[in-house]
Amino acid sequence: MSVALLEDTPLVSPSELGPYRREDYEALPDEPRCELIRGRFYLSPAPSLLHQIVAMSLARHFIDIAEATGGLTVVAPVDVPLASHSIVQPDVIYVTAARRRIVIAGSRIEGVPDLVIEVLSPGTRRRDRGEKLTVYVESAAREYWIVDPEARSIEFLVNEDGRFVVAVPAGSLYQSAVIPEVRLDLVVLWHLVAAMLEGTSTAETQDGA
DSSP states (O other), X not given: OOOOEESSOOSSOOSSOOSOOHHHHHTSOSOSOEEEETTEEEEOOOOOHHXXXXXXXXXXXXXXXXXXXXXXXXXXXXXXXXXXXXXXXXXXXEEOGGGGGGBOSSSBBXXXXXXXEEEOOTTTHHHHHTHHHHXXXXXXXXXXXXXXXXXXXXXXXXXXXXXXXXXXXBTTEEEOSXXXXXXXXXXXXXXXXXXXXXXXXXXXXXXXX
């Protein structure tokens, strides 16, 4: 099957849905990796080292939460069908213990995760802040975190009556108002990321010596 694979999101997101649906996505080969967003296929570029370290650090944090509460943490790439026109692969997914029933046998998450996290990269920035944000709010995800690894910042978006509103941390501590077990110390997170990057740089220097 010949389909159009987009590398970047248009400057202005189209208001109408594209022509492709779930059955078209399921007919694609595993490579190249892509997502179906509002009826269009978007290529998923290989993540940078910084992107991966930030995503891994957040995943480690949520794995600890899941182990303590009986929830579930999943990292990309895993398909999450949110509508017939949208199948996404968030960087990190968290599902509360009460909603683990959305997970079915196989390689996909069937249902809407409680919390989705996207780590920005140059090739996905507009997509994560545009069409993906629209899909997440329309599918009733309870929280959406947009992580900027370059700026060392996280935008915490909480779904209130079908729209995302920004939740502001208390100092360095973010406490979710809708998922009680979810909290994050931003200072600890970014210190961990910095330490991992420093260790990587040191290892690279030693390897090249």
